[in-house]
Amino acid sequence: MLTPIRWVDDHLELLDQRHLPEKEVWNRYDRHQDVSRAITQMVVRGAPAIGVTAGYAMALAAQNAQVDADEKTVRGNIPGWAQAQMNHLLEAAKELESSRPTAANLMWAVRRQLQVASEHLEAEDPDIAARLMEEAIVIHQEDIDHNRRLGRHGAIILEDGDRVLTYCNAGALATGGYGTALGVVRGAIEAGLNIEVFAPETRPYLQGARLTAWELIQDGIPVTLLVDGAAADLMQRGEVDAVVVGADCIAANGDVANKIGTYALALAAREHRIPFYVAAPTSTVDLTIPNGTAIPIEERDAEEITHFRGQRIAPEMARALNYAFDVTPASLVSAILTERGIIEPPSRRALKDLLTER
Amino acid sequence: MLTPIRWVDDHLELLDQRHLPEKEVWNRYDRHQDVSRAITQMVVRGAPAIGVTAGYAMALAAQNAQVDADEKTVRGNIPGWAQAQMNHLLEAAKELESSRPTAANLMWAVRRQLQVASEHLEAEDPDIAARLMEEAIVIHQEDIDHNRRLGRHGAIILEDGDRVLTYCNAGALATGGYGTALGVVRGAIEAGLNIEVFAPETRPYLQGARLTAWELIQDGIPVTLLVDGAAADLMQRGEVDAVVVGADCIAANGDVANKIGTYALALAAREHRIPFYVAAPTSTVDLTIPNGTAIPIEERDAEEITHFRGQRIAPEMARALNYAFDVTPASLVSAILTERGIIEPPSRRALKDLLTER
Numbered sequence: 001m002l003t004p005i006r007w008v009d010d011h012l013e014l015l016d017q018r019h020l021p022e023k024e025v026w027n028r029y030d031r032h033q034d035v036s037r038a039i040t041q042m043v044v045r046g047a048p049a050i051g052v053t054a055g056y057a058m059a060l061a062a063q064n065a066q067v068d069a070d071e072k073t074v075r076g077n078i079p080g081w082a083q084a085q086m087n088h089l090l091e092a093a094k095e096l097e098s099s100r101p102t103a104a105n106l107m108w109a110v111r112r113q114l115q116v117a118s119e120h121l122e123a124e125d126p127d128i129a130a131r132l133m134e135e136a137i138v139i140h141q142e143d144i145d146h147n148r149r150l151g152r153h154g155a156i157i158l159e160d161g162d163r164v165l166t167y168c169n170a171g172a173l174a175t176g177g178y179g180t181a182l183g184v185v186r187g188a189i190e191a192g193l194n195i196e197v198f199a200p201e202t203r204p205y206l207q208g209a210r211l212t213a214w215e216l217i218q219d220g221i222p223v224t225l226l227v228d229g230a231a232a233d234l235m236q237r238g239e240v241d242a243v244v245v246g247a248d249c250i251a252a253n254g255d256v257a258n259k260i261g262t263y264a265l266a267l268a269a270r271e272h273r274i275p276f277y278v279a280a281p282t283s284t285v286d287l288t289i290p291n292g293t294a295i296p297i298e299e300r301d302a303e304e305i306t307h308f309r310g311q312r313i314a315p316e317m318a319r320a321l322n323y324a325f326d327v328t329p330a331s332l333v334s335a336i337l338t339e340r341g342i343i344e345p346p347s348r349r350a351l352k353d354l355l356t357e358r
Numbered sequence: 359m360l361t362p363i364r365w366v367d368d369h370l371e372l373l374d375q376r377h378l379p380e381k382e383v384w385n386r387y388d389r390h391q392d393v394s395r396a397i398t399q400m401v402v403r404g405a406p407a408i409g410v411t412a413g414y415a416m417a418l419a420a421q422n423a424q425v426d427a428d429e430k431t432v433r434g435n436i437p438g439w440a441q442a443q444m445n446h447l448l449e450a451a452k453e454l455e456s457s458r459p460t461a462a463n464l465m466w467a468v469r470r471q472l473q474v475a476s477e478h479l480e481a482e483d484p485d486i487a488a489r490l491m492e493e494a495i496v497i498h499q500e501d502i503d504h505n506r507r508l509g510r511h512g513a514i515i516l517e518d519g520d521r522v523l524t525y526c527n528a529g530a531l532a533t534g535g536y537g538t539a540l541g542v543v544r545g546a547i548e549a550g551l552n553i554e555v556f557a558p559e560t561r562p563y564l565q566g567a568r569l570t571a572w573e574l575i576q577d578g579i580p581v582t583l584l585v586d587g588a589a590a591d592l593m594q595r596g597e598v599d600a601v602v603v604g605a606d607c608i609a610a611n612g613d614v615a616n617k618i619g620t621y622a623l624a625l626a627a628r629e630h631r632i633p634f635y636v637a638a639p640t641s642t643v644d645l646t647i648p649n650g651t652a653i654p655i656e657e658r659d660a661e662e663i664t665h666f667r668g669q670r671i672a673p674e675m676a677r678a679l680n681y682a683f684d685v686t687p688a689s690l691v692s693a694i695l696t697e698r699g700i701i702e703p704p705s706r707r708a709l710k711d712l713l714t715e716r
Binding site: 201204225 | 380556558561562567568571572583590591592619621663664666669670675677679681684685
């Protein structure tokens with residue numbers, strides 16, 4: 001199973017996605033600070049994958065804090081030591097959460113680890129690092145499991161011969177493994193359907209051309225690239241049966257933040273009466289965010305647009321606006337596919353019910 | 359005045375737009391076959407600029423044919439010589455017309471030169487090359503003049519402080535000079551308005567990032583780049599007052615073929631009640647094409663998407679679909695701005711009246 005994240009002995013390794021598809025380079029990380037930088041620099045990307053990575057990063061933070069603690073703390077002063085541990089973890093959490101502010105799964109995983117830490121520290125469990133490491137592995141396994149489960153909806157929403165337009169990379173590389181939008185494609189194919197994928201290249205980072213095409217070709221799934229501007233034309237030509245994308249954050253009302261360019265696809269899909277599906281684990285839903293306008297949208301460096309692989313493509317002095325995500329209103333989303341079921345159409349009530357039921 | 363095309367003594371020179379904005383390289387052309395190749399390879403691009411170039415290419419064809427004729431033809435056999443000339447020009451026309459099949463101005467200019475040639479050959483005028491050269495210069499001058507005239511509509515359709523979203527490059531570089539969509543911006547600014555431009559980069563060829571940004575920065579007009587997928591988001595954010603684009607071909611009913619990605623912009627503009635203007639000289643209108651589905655859409659090499667400056671960006675085996683243009687239905691076009699007036703809204707009747715009145 002292709003996964004972009006692995007825990008090896010006592011450290012984290014990330015498949016450096018900046019080098020794909022040319023080279024498969026795995027980077028080693030021993031400190032949460034370096035992981036945070038790796039997330040910002042898009043060594044790993046995709047909200048679920050960032051969440052899984054952040055789970056491990058919190059384990060690294062605890063591991064390093066424990067080393068400090070073992071060395072410095074006078075035995076018999078456990079409560080003070082526990083407080084110092086917690087402060088250290090809160091600081092790590094803050095740093096990690098700011099590394100990609102739109103990714104809901106990042107906040108979710110960090111808070112889950114803080115909760116675990118808080119419970120064990122209250123119980124004066126000295127081996128907090130081991131607990132967070134175990135939890136990180138659970139988060140990772142759960143993510144793969146949830147993707148497989150939401151992927152099964154693929155056999156329900158898609159039909160044999162369907163041509164699916166996806167966007168960016170919401171595949172194995174964007175998750176703990178298997179993928180969300182591409183998980184839906186994989187699920188449909190595993191159920192015996194023939195599915196063909198159209199992948200817009202997804203500027204500026206080319207996740208479609210570099211990552212989606214790469215992982216689909218590895219799996220033998222037919223994929224055709226196009227420029228982002230060509231997706232609406234493809235729909236107008238009648239060559240798309242369904243749009244399936246992932247999500248970086250889903251607000252309480254069902255508004256969806258996803259890679260910049262997604263909103264335009266949703267408008268074109270509605271125009272051509274093509275269903276528009278968002279595939280995401282419930283960890284991508286943030287009920288504390290009331291709607292799309294409240295989702296923090298990351299703005300990235302203009303150089304991602306004015307330069308390509310270090311080469312300038314725009315003239316000197318050219319300014320560029322580089323929001324990494326846009327918001328697709330819930331009204332344009334046919335259904336949200338999660339590991340707990342399909343929400344069709346998306347609504348505040350249905351999302352809340354889905355997330356609070358156990 | 360910035361022009362990408364110049365006639366020098368007895369030959370044509372084109373500003374090689376593939377090297378912009380890094381280098382200003384002028385290529386020399388003495389044969390229409392080489393001009394045809396230059397058009398295909400996008401040394402010169404933009405329907406009006408291609409039309410002007412084709413006018414000169416026909417003059418080169420006549421010039422070379424005349425050399426042949428002078429050498430081979432027995433005097434006193436003028437009709438045979440004239441027929442040979444015409445056959446040669448018809449062959450050149452065919453080659454030129456296939457170099458970029460969507461560009462209406464290319465067909466228009468070639469046919470105009472054939473008409474001039476036919477009249478002069480019927481009159482047994484031996485100096486056909488001089489006549490076509492004169493006509494090519496007239497076509498070039500007219501194009502600039504028409505752009506200036508349609509540009510004056512800018513002061514009518516735009517308001518002080520407007521933020522204009524354009525697409526691709528419909529500027530001086532895409533025409534004989536001055537520009538169509540950017541001519542409208544220039545016209546508004548010359549009338550004293552403050553106008554700011556947003557330019558999507560326009561994949562795969564990056565005409566927005568490389569050409570539109572370059573010529574606007576040279577003129578001191580504020581311009582901000584964005585990725586193509588970000589245009590709908592920018593409209594959703596309320597940061598666009600008008601969309602103004604050029605056209606490669608306008609069908610008799612007002613459907614518009616323009617750079618792939620234009621249709622998606624038109625859908626987003628309608629969603630946000632932003633006027634969507636098409637600026638084009640009447641030479642871009644082809645009344646023999648009933649509607650958008652009949653416009654021949656050029657499909658270009660997949661390598662334009664899978665590679666960047668010779669470097670592979672997509673994995674080996676990746677397929678790509680590369681239509682160069684899409685069709686925006688007339689119903690999404692607020693108005694067509696031409697040198698003869700504004701057609702608002704576009705209609706078959708209004709277009710026919712505009713083109714047939716004199």
